[in-house]
Amino acid sequence: MKAIVLESAENPIVYKEVEIPTLAPGEVLVQLKAAALNRRDYWITVGKYAGIKYPSILGSDGAGIVTAVGEGTDAAWIGKEVIINPSHDYGDSNDFQGKDFKILGLPEDGTFAEYVKTPAQYLHPKPAHLTWEQAAAIPLAGLTAYRALFTKGKLKAADKVLIVGAGSGTGSFAIQWAIAAGATVYVTSGSADKIELAKSLGAIDGVNYKDADWDKQLQQLAGGFDVVIDSALGEGFAKLPDICNPGARIVTFGGTAGDFPAFNARRFFYKQLQLLGSMMGTTDEFDAMLTLIDKHQIVPVVDEVFPLEQAAAAIAKMEKSNQFGKIVLKVG
Numbered sequence: 160m161k162a163i164v165l166e167s168a169e170n171p172i173v174y175k176e177v178e179i180p181t182l183a184p185g186e187v188l189v190q191l192k193a194a195a196l197n198r199r200d201y202w203i204t205v206g207k208y209a210g211i212k213y214p215s216i217l218g219s220d221g222a223g224i225v226t227a228v229g230e231g232t233d234a235a236w237i238g239k240e241v242i243i244n245p246s247h248d249y250g251d252s253n254d255f256q257g258k259d260f261k262i263l264g265l266p267e268d269g270t271f272a273e274y275v276k277t278p279a280q281y282l283h284p285k286p287a288h289l290t291w292e293q294a295a296a297i298p299l300a301g302l303t304a305y306r307a308l309f310t311k312g313k314l315k316a317a318d319k320v321l322i323v324g325a326g327s328g329t330g331s332f333a334i335q336w337a338i339a340a341g342a343t344v345y346v347t348s349g350s351a352d353k354i355e356l357a358k359s360l361g362a363i364d365g366v367n368y369k370d371a372d373w374d375k376q377l378q379q380l381a382g383g384f385d386v387v388i389d390s391a392l393g394e395g396f397a398k399l400p401d402i403c404n405p406g407a408r409i410v411t412f413g414g415t416a417g418d419f420p421a422f423n424a425r426r427f428f429y430k431q432l433q434l435l436g437s438m439m440g441t442t443d444e445f446d447a448m449l450t451l452i453d454k455h456q457i458v459p460v461v462d463e464v465f466p467l468e469q470a471a472a473a474i475a476k477m478e479k480s481n482q483f484g485k486i487v488l489k490v491g
């Protein structure tokens with residue numbers, strides 16, 4: 160089969176012929192129709208990710224058709240149209256992942272290939288109203304946004320939520336999930352066009368985080384926030400305590416723009432703010448996300464579709480953060 164192989168640090172994205180995976184008991188083989196990129200794939204190709212091993216097949220997100228099952232696995236899966244939950248072995252606690260937690264697409268071979276194997280327990284029906292490309296866009300970013308908003312951020316319909324970096328894959332899903340839940344959504348983005356796209360999804364308004372006074376602009380537009388989803392961190396994060404309502408929850412799961420800056424601790428504790436870390440999500444959260452998608456017939460935002468062999472160009476686009484929503488690879 161053809162696959163995108165992380166061959167070495169010097170040669171991180173190689174399109175080549177590799178063996179089709181062999182199945183262990185409990186596993187299934189999925190013939191992929193589409194796969195999607197996450198920032199993780201970019202971090203891995205530039206060596207900025209823990210546990211990198213060579214060679215590996217990249218890719219955490221995929222949608223396709225089950226073509227074979229391993230020993231002891233229900234043969235009724237064969238022919239089913241599925242998407243794959245890449246959050247494996249999350250463990251018994253709903254509060255945090257266990258020590259065996261792993262993500263499809265390193266250490267296990269991933270979805271940037273014609274076939275991927277996965278334990279059958281991580282298969283979910285492909286949402287019927289979506290194309291292969293739209294369905295493949297969902298898993299990692301959708302799940303991460305779902306847990307961050309609902310499990311960690313305890314989002315309620317009456318809440319006002321700020322999504323930092325609206326153009327990100329996770330951000331576009333967070334906008335869609337929060338709007339489906341009835342919350343009032345504002346965004347930040349580095350581009351006026353992306354703020355308009357966020358508004359077309361139902362966000363009320365947004366400001367450009369590159370403006371020195373973005374926090375003041377946002378306060379004027381929106382007042383204060385009850386929930387903030389921030390996967391960028393960096394200097395901008397320091398302004399969040401100023402624009403949060405008392406009791407607000409700030410949830411983070413990434414540091415695209417850097418690390419935690421120094422921020423006003425007095426404002427943070429006086430307002431009794433909560434800062435919460437989050438990591439992908441559980442199988443129950445994946446199911447709940449699919450229920451939300453089905454109930455509201457949500458269509459993920461696909462920015463651009465590249466053929467599998469052009470994965471390097473797709474990752475280069477992600478590096479520049481030129482996308483709004485998900486970058487997808489067409490496989491089948």
Ligand SMILES: NC(=O)c1ccc[n+]([C@@H]2O[C@H](COP(=O)([O-])OP(=O)(O)OC[C@H]3O[C@@H](n4cnc5c(N)ncnc54)[C@H](OP(=O)(O)O)[C@@H]3O)[C@@H](O)[C@H]2O)c1
Pocket residue numbers: 196197198199202299300303323324325326327328329330347348349350353368390391393395412413414415416437438439477480481482484
């Ligand atoms: N821990 C987990 O479970 C988990 C899961 C998924 C992702 N992540 C992490 O979360 C982050 C987002 O992932 P992704 O796949 O959604 O990324 P992505 O699609 O590549 O999006 C990156 C976005 O970051 C925004 N950004 C860049 N600089 C910024 C700044 N200074 N201030 C605010 N926003 C800024 C940009 O938004 P605009 O385009 O709007 O300017 C950009 O589009 C990454 O760091 C990723 O590694 C973690």
